[in-house]
Amino acid sequence: MIAVSIALLQHVTSVPLARALRPRSCHAVSAPSRKLSASSPSRATHVDPHVLLGMTEPELQQVAVDLGQQGYRGKQLHHLIYKRKIKDIQEFIQLPQAFRNNLQEAGWTVGRSPIYQTVTAADGTVKLLLKLEDNRLIETVGIPVEVEKGAMRLTACVSSQVGCPLKCSFCATGKGGFSRNLKRHEIIEQVLAIEEIFKHRVTNVVFMGMGEPMLNLKSVLEAHRCLNKDIQIGQRMITISTVGVPNTIKKLASHKLQSTLALSLHAPNQKLRESIVPSAKSYPLEAIMKDCKEYFLETNRRVSFEYALLAGVNDAVDHAVELAEMLHEWGRGHHVNLIPFNPIEGSEYKRPYNKAVQAFAAALESRKITVSVRQTRGLDASAACGQLRNEFQKSPLRIDSNNTSQSESDIAVAC
DSSP, X not given: OBOSOOOOOSOSSOOOTTSOOOOOOBOOOSOTTSOOOSOOGGXXXXXXXXXXXXXXXXXXXXXXXXXXXXXXXXXXXXIIIXXXXXXXXXXXXXXXXXXXXXXXXXXXXXXXXOEEEXXXXXXXXXXXXXXXXXXXXXEEEEEEEEOGGGXXXXXXXXXXXXXXXXOOTTOHHHHTOEEEEOOHHHHHHHHHHHHXXXXXXXXXXXXXXXXXXXXXXXXXXXHHHHHHHTSOOOGXXXXXXXXXXXXXXXXXXXXXXXXXXXXXXXXXXXXXXXXXXXXXXXXXXXXXXXXHHHHHHHHOOOEEEEEEEOTTTTOSHHHHHHHHHHHHHTOSOEEEEEEEOOXXXXXXXXXXXXXXXXXXXXXXXXXXXXXXXXXXXXXXXXXXXXXXXXXXXXXXXXXXXXXXXXXXXXXXXXO
16 A cells, blocks of 8 residues: 555544644555456455354354354354454353364364564554464554543554555555455454553554555455454544555445545546556556546545645645645545655655645645645654564464475565
């Protein structure tokens, strides 16, 4: 995703300009000539039939019945997984030992991965690396924000893929390569891992971590359902971000979610956008804006436009004026999140001066465009999406002695 900086977001709703937020993940694209597709057979994501996390209460009741138990045991499973958030079947001590043994003998697991690395920034932002069952690493970030009366809003920035097949020019994730889509439980468990670290309920979820959510839409929607219905995070507290994949915005709109759609725009015209986001060639700006307009009409939810400010590239006042004109041309229901670039190793881009950021924002506001500026968070915690994982992909992961060793090249593809 926009890998600018997982100075991730406090809340993707409109906030006063003075209360800036932070950058986000990266959605990018590989070869410009390659046509993007929301579902690729070779990259298809399948739900593991032996993972409990992500299942509904009726599905868990069926699991219990299939193993010779009464249906209410499934309700107990639901409580243990989503309320108690227990990570291992043998720790389900409220269930009969025979049932626990039968679950394990049948190959069932809860579906929780160990935390491989934790980095905490001075501002309280925490970035985690989770080690998946196939030894690949994914990133997730917890962003605490103190609100009124000492309460805390805790945002989980989650990944949707192991790496990213898109190669946005400013994104650390894209530089690390792409391995595979995440399964639904691998998305859901990131939120539970953040809650485990903070010992606090996650209040907001943003799909702005590693990967392009629209290229894994089936699993993203399944995870969204679970986060909303089972973990009970309100739909309006969830944001799905995309750099734009043809035919997927319409598909998302058909589900009539009350969550926020955030589009990684980064440029006010097609030519400039192609130079920043290679995938723009397969999804012209006019087509994206048409789909965003229809999304608003279908859902009555305004689209949030993410705009990474790159010094000397797209941060001039003239760019702001052009952006405002384009947004007005495509109707109402727009909000712009400005994201000052979070520098990453090996990038030619630079962070703009605060004066340039404020001038850009003022130009939009004077043209009646709702705008906010994201405050950069976690700069001392490898904040840009993909940065931390890229640090650890250079060396093989330690694995159990009864497993074969994993080569450095295997880790390198783990985004």
